[in-house]
Structure formats: structure tokens, C-alpha cells
Amino acid sequence: MxxxxxxxxxxxxxxxxxxxxxxxxxxxxxxxxxxxxxxxxxxxxxxxxxxxxxxxxxxxxxxxxxxxxxxxxxxxxxxxxxxxxxxxxxxxxxxxxxxxxxxxxxxxxxxxxxxxxxxxxxxxxxxxxxxxxxxxxxxxxxxxxxxxxxxxxxxxxxxxxxxxxxxxxxxxxxxxxxxxxxxxxxxxxxxxxxxxxxxxxxxxxxxxxxxxxxxxxxxxxxxxxxxxxxxxxxxYLIARWNNIEIKNNSITNINVTLNNSIKQIEVYISGYGWKWYNLNNGILNINLNKPLLYSRNRIILRTKDNKWNNYLIVK
Ligand SMILES: [Zn+2]
CATH class of the missing domain: 3.20.20.370 (Glycoside hydrolase/deacetylase)
Known part of the structure; x- marks a missing residue:
């Protein structure tokens, strides 16, 4: 060539x-x-x-x-x-x-x-x-x-x-x-x-x-x-939202399946900003305790190459 x-x-x-x-x-x-x-x-x-x-x-x-x-x-x-x-x-x-x-x-x-x-x-x-x-x-x-x-x-x-x-x-x-x-x-x-x-x-x-x-x-x-x-x-980020657990008005678990090749992802939660997490075989699984602060709350996923996916939680 x-x-x-x-x-x-x-x-x-x-x-x-x-x-x-x-x-x-x-x-x-x-x-x-x-x-x-x-x-x-x-x-x-x-x-x-x-x-x-x-x-x-x-x-x-x-x-x-x-x-x-x-x-x-x-x-x-x-x-x-x-x-x-x-x-x-x-x-x-x-x-x-x-x-x-x-x-x-x-x-x-x-x-x-x-x-x-x-x-x-x-x-x-x-x-x-x-x-x-x-x-x-x-x-x-x-x-x-x-x-x-x-x-x-x-x-x-x-x-x-x-x-x-x-x-x-x-x-x-x-x-x-x-x-x-x-x-x-x-x-x-x-x-x-x-x-x-x-x-x-x-x-x-x-x-x-x-x-x-x-x-x-x-x-x-x-x-x-x-x-x-x-x-x-x-x-566009292909994502399967397996579980978003809400207990007592707080997000307690986020579980999402992504492409296997993705090793890390940035997660945004309304009122809490962005934070990086590691994935395990393409699975994001976070246990947390974040009170829902607004009437409309977003969870946004963003990869290093700028692919996004969203999940909306309305209170
Ligand atoms: Zn309108």
C-alpha cells in the first residue's frame, strides 16, 4: 500500500x-x-x-x-x-x-x-x-x-x-x-x-x-x-438499564449493561455532578445512597469517546 x-x-x-x-x-x-x-x-x-x-x-x-x-x-x-x-x-x-x-x-x-x-x-x-x-x-x-x-x-x-x-x-x-x-x-x-x-x-x-x-x-x-x-x-451509547433502585426517595443502586469493550464510564446524577466508575465485563454496578434532589432527576452515562445515554427519574 x-x-x-x-x-x-x-x-x-x-x-x-x-x-x-x-x-x-x-x-x-x-x-x-x-x-x-x-x-x-x-x-x-x-x-x-x-x-x-x-x-x-x-x-x-x-x-x-x-x-x-x-x-x-x-x-x-x-x-x-x-x-x-x-x-x-x-x-x-x-x-x-x-x-x-x-x-x-x-x-x-x-x-x-x-x-x-x-x-x-x-x-x-x-x-x-x-x-x-x-x-x-x-x-x-x-x-x-x-x-x-x-x-x-x-x-x-x-x-x-x-x-x-x-x-x-x-x-x-x-x-x-x-x-x-x-x-x-x-x-x-x-x-x-x-x-x-x-x-x-x-x-x-x-x-x-x-x-x-x-x-x-x-x-x-x-x-x-x-x-x-x-x-x-x-x-449514541448503547446501554441496557437493568436496574435503578429507588428507596426512601434515594437512588441506591444503578446496574447497566454496556459494550464489553468499555472499561470505564463517567456517571452524572442531577445535583451530584460527574464521577468515573470502572466496569466489570461491560457491567456498571454501583451501590450508593443519593437522595433525589429535584422533581426531574437524570442519570447520564458518558464514555471517553463521548457516547451518551440517559435515564430519567421523575419524583
Ligand atoms: Zn411543553
């Missing part, structure tokens, strides 16, 4: 490790500086979009991303999809014109109660019909409740109600659901699977690969101070 071929092969290996899996992002409010954590200024939104444009990323529809997973095909490393939660007026007034300008597809997850109630901060159905000319509309429930505070039946009926309203108003099929506040547990997911959605989306910081559960797809929330380049570089 000559030197040039070696260089080409090295370049291919290097490029492969440089890029990550696909990524789905979620925004909430646009150019609405009454809010800090849920808002993105239009100048920062343009910076995100320009970064993608200048670095050979391809913004695809959620439908394209989902069909790759369903067909068990590799997701191209440069694929990105955008979603918006909550159907705020500020998306229609400030965000949509920028999406149109860049010709970027998007999916808007709308909660229908504030639209029916004509809340001033939310879009009208007429505006929603206009939005649906440029992107897809999906559901974010009707009344946007904390799903673990209500019975499963109330939750399922609330979601079905929003689907009926949206399908009637838009005359289009509603294919996707995203959890209000990003809150859910694995028991709720089992019920939601029966609602015939094509896919269900969380709000966990992880990448997208065809190994992802179609009913538990990661979406990375982007706010004003988030570095999109950082998030584009994270990859």
Missing part, C-alpha cells in the same frame, strides 16, 4: 470518529426576552443555523429521521432535525420566518388547550394552519399536565383529545407526541406505545442512532447559552 492510500484510509477513520450520530433539537420560545431559560434570541438562532450551514450538516424532517430508525438504516452523521414545543406565538412571529429563510424543516409539538382558549401567548388555529404549510404539526397533549401527577387514563384521554382537535383543525394526520415538561416514566411509555404514534420524543440530552427505541427518542434542548457544536459532537 502506498503512502497516499494510507493517508486516505487514515482520513476516513479520522472523519468517522470526528462525526457523531444524528441529532434532534428542541426550542421553545423565540426572541421573547421576557423569558430566559426557555427562550432563544433570533441572533443566536441564526448562529445555530449558520453553524449547520457552514459545516455541511443537513437539516431533515423528523419523518426522514424516524424512517431511518424504523428501517434500521444508519443515520448519516450530518443529519439534524428541529422540533419546537408549546406552540407559542413567538414561534409564529419570530422563529418561523427564520426557518423559512433557511428552508429548514421542523416539527411543532402543540398543546391544544391554550389555542382553544385563545391564550394571547399562543398561536391561533389559523396560524397553526399556516405553520403546517412549512413544517409538520404534532401533539404535546391537550392540557400540558405533569404526566406522573395524573392517572394514566386521564393522560391518555388528554392526548387523544389533542390529536382529535389537531386532526380536525389541520385535516392532517398527527404522527408524533412529546411529553410535557419532558416528564415520563417507563410505565407510561408502555401505555403510550398503544396510541399509534409513529414515534415519541423525550427531552434527554442524547444523540440518535438506529439503535434508539422509537418511543423514546432523545431531543436536546437548545437555549441561549447552549453551544450547538458541543451537542453535535455527542454520540
Amino acid at each position: 502506498n503512502f497516499k492510500n494510507i493517508l486516505i484510509i487514515l482520513f476516513i477513520i479520522f472523519s468517522y470518529s470526528l462525526f457523531a450520530d444524528g441529532h434532534i433539537f428542541v426550542y421553545h420560545r423565540f426572541g421573547d426576552n421576557r423569558f430566559t431559560s426557555s427562550n432563544i434570541s433570533i441572533s443566536t438562532l441564526r448562529k445555530h443555523f449558520d453553524y449547520l450551514k457552514n459545516n455541511n450538516y443537513k437539516v431533515v424532517s423528523l419523518k426522514n429521521m424516524v424512517s431511518k430508525i424504523k428501517n434500521n438504516e444508519e443515520i448519516p452523521d450530518n443529519w439534524v432535525a428541529f422540533t419546537i414545543d408549546d406552540a407559542y406565538k413567538s414561534f409564529y412571529n419570530n422563529g418561523l420566518p427564520v426557518f423559512k429563510e433557511y428552508n429548514y424543516p421542523f416539527t411543532l409539538f402543540a398543546n391544544t388547550e391554550p389555542i382553544i382558549g385563545k391564550y394571547p401567548d399562543f398561536v391561533t388555529f389559523e396560524e397553526l394552519r399556516d405553520i403546517s404549510k412549512y413544517g409538520e404539526v404534532a401533539t404535546h397533549s391537550h392540557s400540558h399536565q405533569h404526566s406522573l401527577n395524573i392517572s394514566t387514563n386521564v393522560l391518555l384521554n388528554d392526548i387523544k383529545k389533542s390529536v382529535n382537535i389537531l386532526e380536525k383543525e389541520l385535516n392532517k394526520k398527527i404522527n408524533y407526541y412529546s411529553h410535557p415538561y419532558g416528564e415520563y416514566d417507563y410505565n407510561i411509555l408502555n401505555y403510550l406505545k398503544n396510541l399509534n404514534f409513529q414515534a415519541i420524543f423525550n427531552q434527554n440530552s442524547g444523540a440518535i442512532s438506529n439503535k434508539n427505541n422509537i418511543y423514546d427518542l432523545n431531543r436536546i434542548a437548545l437555549g441561549e447559552n447552549d453551544n450547538i457544536e458541543f451537542w453535535l459532537n455527542i454520540k
Whole structure:
């Protein structure tokens, strides 16, 4: 093999490790500086979009991303999809014109109660019909409740109600659901699977690969101070969460199976930061006693080569 071929092969290996899996992002409010954590200024939104444009990323529809997973095909490393939660007026007034300008597809997850109630901060159905000319509309429930505070039946009926309203108003099929506040547990997911959605989306910081559960797809929330380049570089970690033991409101055991080749992993627990642990034949088994400090608590696993996986515990 000559030197040039070696260089080409090295370049291919290097490029492969440089890029990550696909990524789905979620925004909430646009150019609405009454809010800090849920808002993105239009100048920062343009910076995100320009970064993608200048670095050979391809913004695809959620439908394209989902069909790759369903067909068990590799997701191209440069694929990105955008979603918006909550159907705020500020998306229609400030965000949509920028999406149109860049010709970027998007999916808007709308909660229908504030639209029916004509809340001033939310879009009208007429505006929603206009939005649906440029992107897809999906559901974010009707009344946007904390799903673990209500019975499963109330939750399922609330979601079905929003689907009926949206399908009637838009005359289009509603294919996707995203959890209000990003809150859910694995028991709720089992019920939601029966609602015939094509896919269900969380709000966990992880990448997208065809190994992802179609009913538990990661979406990375982007706010004003988030570095999109950082998030584009994270990859998907295949992990089987065998046991998360909660006793007296504390995490007492974490047991996860990972690839055999992984010897060490960094573990994040909300409120406690990151810590390295050794694995035994690909198994992470930690006994600990960490009180759950928040209403939403995350356990995140991160490998040396920046692969991530998440587990959400809602109190
Ligand atoms: Zn929401």
C-alpha cells in the first residue's frame, strides 16, 4: 500500500470518529426576552443555523429521521432535525420566518388547550394552519399536565383529545407526541406505545442512532447559552438499564449493561455532578445512597469517546 492510500484510509477513520450520530433539537420560545431559560434570541438562532450551514450538516424532517430508525438504516452523521414545543406565538412571529429563510424543516409539538382558549401567548388555529404549510404539526397533549401527577387514563384521554382537535383543525394526520415538561416514566411509555404514534420524543440530552427505541427518542434542548457544536459532537451509547433502585426517595443502586469493550464510564446524577466508575465485563454496578434532589432527576452515562445515554427519574 502506498503512502497516499494510507493517508486516505487514515482520513476516513479520522472523519468517522470526528462525526457523531444524528441529532434532534428542541426550542421553545423565540426572541421573547421576557423569558430566559426557555427562550432563544433570533441572533443566536441564526448562529445555530449558520453553524449547520457552514459545516455541511443537513437539516431533515423528523419523518426522514424516524424512517431511518424504523428501517434500521444508519443515520448519516450530518443529519439534524428541529422540533419546537408549546406552540407559542413567538414561534409564529419570530422563529418561523427564520426557518423559512433557511428552508429548514421542523416539527411543532402543540398543546391544544391554550389555542382553544385563545391564550394571547399562543398561536391561533389559523396560524397553526399556516405553520403546517412549512413544517409538520404534532401533539404535546391537550392540557400540558405533569404526566406522573395524573392517572394514566386521564393522560391518555388528554392526548387523544389533542390529536382529535389537531386532526380536525389541520385535516392532517398527527404522527408524533412529546411529553410535557419532558416528564415520563417507563410505565407510561408502555401505555403510550398503544396510541399509534409513529414515534415519541423525550427531552434527554442524547444523540440518535438506529439503535434508539422509537418511543423514546432523545431531543436536546437548545437555549441561549447552549453551544450547538458541543451537542453535535455527542454520540449514541448503547446501554441496557437493568436496574435503578429507588428507596426512601434515594437512588441506591444503578446496574447497566454496556459494550464489553468499555472499561470505564463517567456517571452524572442531577445535583451530584460527574464521577468515573470502572466496569466489570461491560457491567456498571454501583451501590450508593443519593437522595433525589429535584422533581426531574437524570442519570447520564458518558464514555471517553463521548457516547451518551440517559435515564430519567421523575419524583
Ligand atoms: Zn411543553
